[in-house]
Amino acid sequence: MDLKTLTYIIVFGTFGLYFAIAWWARAASTSDFYAAGGGVGPIANGMAIGADWMSAASFISMAGLIAFLGYGGSVFLMGWTGGYVLLAMCLAPYLRKHGKFTVPEFIGDRYYSDTARIVAVVCLIIASVTYVIGQMKGVGVAFSRFLEVEYGIGLAIGMGVVWVYAVLGGMKGITYTQIAQYCVMIFAYTVPAVFISLHLTGNPLPQLGLGSTLADGSGVYLLDKLDQVVTDLGFKEYTTAVLGNDINMFAYTLSLMVGTAGLPHVIMRFFTVPSVKAARASAGYALVFIAALYTVAPAVGAMARLNLMTTIEPAPGENLAYEQRPQWFKDWEKTGLLVFEDKNNDGKIQYVADPDANEMVKVDRDIMVLANPAIANLPNWVIALVAAGGLAAALSTAAGLLLAISSAISHDLMKGVLTPDLSEKNELLAGRIVMTISILFAGYLGLNPPGFAAGTVALAFGLAASSIFPALMMGIFSRKISGKAAVWGMCAGIGVTMLYVFQHKGVMFIPGTSFLGDMEANWFFGISPNAFGIVGAIVNFATAFIVGRITGPAPAEIQAMVDNFREPGAAGGTQEPIPAHAH
Amino acid sequence: MQNLTYWQKNLRLIFRCLAIWFVVSYGFGLLLVEPLNSIRLGGYKLGFWFAQQGSIYVFCVLVFYYAWAMNKLDQEFDVKE
Numbered sequence A: 001m002d003l004k005t006l007t008y009i010i011v012f013g014t015f016g017l018y019f020a021i022a023w024w025a026r027a028a029s030t031s032d033f034y035a036a037g038g039g040v041g042p043i044a045n046g047m048a049i050g051a052d053w054m055s056a057a058s059f060i061s062m063a064g065l066i067a068f069l070g071y072g073g074s075v076f077l078m079g080w081t082g083g084y085v086l087l088a089m090c091l092a093p094y095l096r097k098h099g100k101f102t103v104p105e106f107i108g109d110r111y112y113s114d115t116a117r118i119v120a121v122v123c124l125i126i127a128s129v130t131y132v133i134g135q136m137k138g139v140g141v142a143f144s145r146f147l148e149v150e151y152g153i154g155l156a157i158g159m160g161v162v163w164v165y166a167v168l169g170g171m172k173g174i175t176y177t178q179i180a181q182y183c184v185m186i187f188a189y190t191v192p193a194v195f196i197s198l199h200l201t202g203n204p205l206p207q208l209g210l211g212s213t214l215a216d217g218s219g220v221y222l223l224d225k226l227d228q229v230v231t232d233l234g235f236k237e238y239t240t241a242v243l244g245n246d247i248n249m250f251a252y253t254l255s256l257m258v259g260t261a262g263l264p265h266v267i268m269r270f271f272t273v274p275s276v277k278a279a280r281a282s283a284g285y286a287l288v289f290i291a292a293l294y295t296v297a298p299a300v301g302a303m304a305r306l307n308l309m310t311t312i313e314p315a316p317g318e319n320l321a322y323e324q325r326p327q328w329f330k331d332w333e334k335t336g337l338l339v340f341e342d343k344n345n346d347g348k349i350q351y352v353a354d355p356d357a358n359e360m361v362k363v364d365r366d367i368m369v370l371a372n373p374a375i376a377n378l379p380n381w382v383i384a385l386v387a388a389g390g391l392a393a394a395l396s397t398a399a400g401l402l403l404a405i406s407s408a409i410s411h412d413l414m415k416g417v418l419t420p421d422l423s424e425k426n427e428l429l430a431g432r433i434v435m436t437i438s439i440l441f442a443g444y445l446g447l448n449p450p451g452f453a454a455g456t457v458a459l460a461f462g463l464a465a466s467s468i469f470p471a472l473m474m475g476i477f478s479r480k481i482s483g484k485a486a487v488w489g490m491c492a493g494i495g496v497t498m499l500y501v502f503q504h505k506g507v508m509f510i511p512g513t514s515f516l517g518d519m520e521a522n523w524f525f526g527i528s529p530n531a532f533g534i535v536g537a538i539v540n541f542a543t544a545f546i547v548g549r550i551t552g553p554a555p556a557e558i559q560a561m562v563d564n565f566r567e568p569g570a571a572g573g574t575q576e577p578i579p580a581h582a583h
Numbered sequence B: 001m002q003n004l005t006y007w008q009k010n011l012r013l014i015f016r017c018l019a020i021w022f023v024v025s026y027g028f029g030l031l032l033v034e035p036l037n038s039i040r041l042g043g044y045k046l047g048f049w050f051a052q053q054g055s056i057y058v059f060c061v062l063v064f065y066y067a068w069a070m071n072k073l074d075q076e077f078d079v080k081e
Helices: A003-024 A030-036 A043-054 A056-098 A103-110 A113-146 A150-201 A224-231 A247-261 A263-271 A277-294 A297-312 A329-337 A367-375 A380-417 A424-447 A452-478 A483-504 A533-551 A556-566 B006-033 B032-037 B046-076
Strands: A336-338 A360-363
Touching: A003 A150, A003 A277, A003 A380, A030 A150, A030 A263, A030 A380, A030 A424, A030 A452, A043 A150, A043 A263, A043 A277, A043 A380, A043 A452, A043 B046, A056 A113, A056 A247, A056 A263, A056 A277, A056 A297, A056 A367, A056 A380, A056 A452, A056 A556, A056 B046, A103 A113, A103 A263, A103 A380, A103 A452, A103 A556, A113 A150, A113 A263, A113 A380, A113 A424, A150 A277, A150 A297, A150 A367, A150 A380, A247 A263, A247 A452, A247 A533, A247 B006, A263 A277, A263 A380, A263 A452, A263 A556, A277 B046, A297 A367, A297 B046, A329 A336, A329 A367, A329 B032, A367 A533, A380 A424, A380 B006, A452 A483, A452 A533, A452 A556, A483 A533, A483 B032, B032 B046
Parallel strands: none
Antiparallel strands: A336 A360
């Protein structure tokens, strides 16, 4: 069977599975729609969080980034996992105890203010919309490359699939679909990695293979070989290359951790479990399921880099002739993501660090995971599986984000502030209509990505880190912090972060409007705009502290509420898992 | 220790866990990476291993340890859901 047919069978087979689950898990109430009825067990919730969290960026881009950044890529590995430690200990249990549906709702309750709730809604929408564009692009690209349909049609199919299970099932449908998507994703990621690790080192576990000796009998460690190969060609040593400078790496990691803990589509998953105990446990399971991919990624990155280098230059000074290049090389050249230019006209490929002599003019980082099975000569079904895995990663994250957006609009803006007398049935209908509009809007943005699309994922983390995370932390760990303090803090944190990003990347990322230029020389302590979220968070904390000192503490009943959600069973005796009718 | 409240004990636990969280990632993985890299763990330089593997394993253990310790604390203070 040829690759294309096989890919169609596997991809549409997984879609059929998602539809079947969606039909089985239809939502009947707003509690189902926003929080899956509060009845998801910790292991199932952990898997759903894993799929929710691991997007096209984790599945496709991260290993490629690590392949080319080496040690510098560690910021993504630590940053995107370490945030779950913060989430598990500092946020999730208390938010679950409070027992509402959305993050803005918690902020509105704790800070006894519709203004705070609306500010949180705005932060949430900006962060989630920017994130969802990337997922939609991922869906379109995966379709166009693997199934050879047009980008726009691929995007439309993806939108249709998400629409069916997100609108029909809400959080309930999304949760159970995400469990299936996690399984598809992790299988698709691990299988090629195991094959490659076995081939290169003889060790089937990629995590151990990365630290093993090569299977060619030389007794040389894989990482030592890689260090030697890349430094011989003038690149930075793989295992020590830093990203920017030490302060930048520190700030970058911290920003990603804090941003991870502050992303609303992940936090709202903790409203779906039946108890505080289950919330703590599901954070642990989520991290294990995420680590299953994140500890394999550095092996995939390093091994892909080594394979690429040794394919082009099998032995020092013996370069591959362009005419003898392998089939995957030709395939990716067609997409324009791999570009060769014979600068010295010797018909051979030179891939070196010096830009004047380098003939691999373009090696797109994203191709590393997608081309990996082909580079390692793996069977066609593995390649088809990777396509299904990439789609599962993009679709599951898109669905989670769309739910966060539509619940913020239907539950927080409409039911919470604008039309409080909305009946539950109408709120459910409104949720579904808003979800449909969100999907169409996201699809439109995926089809016509705005100029700033490339910079937006970083902005989403920066926004979450500088606005939502500090507001939640202060709301839980300080009994006295007032509504005014939180609103000022959120505005100041977001403001500083956006100002810094815009001044270096251009206002709304329009080229030429940056007033300090995208130059390292002008960076604050050498911190890149992507890593600035943590500075915004500190500004948020400081502003809230000062305003809180001036305007006085929160009222006594709010302090009592804080005491209540700090302890699982405190005050009020038994509590309903999640009230079917909040308010 | 006896007269600490549930919340104070929780805070102490969080502080201890986050201290370890900081040491393995920011300490071993970033700040002390150069001295640690002179030690080898198989083919891994130790600092590099902490940055790309070890810190993630420790994070997993920490979150489960916290959940376990908090369940014990819930029993000790007899807080029920």
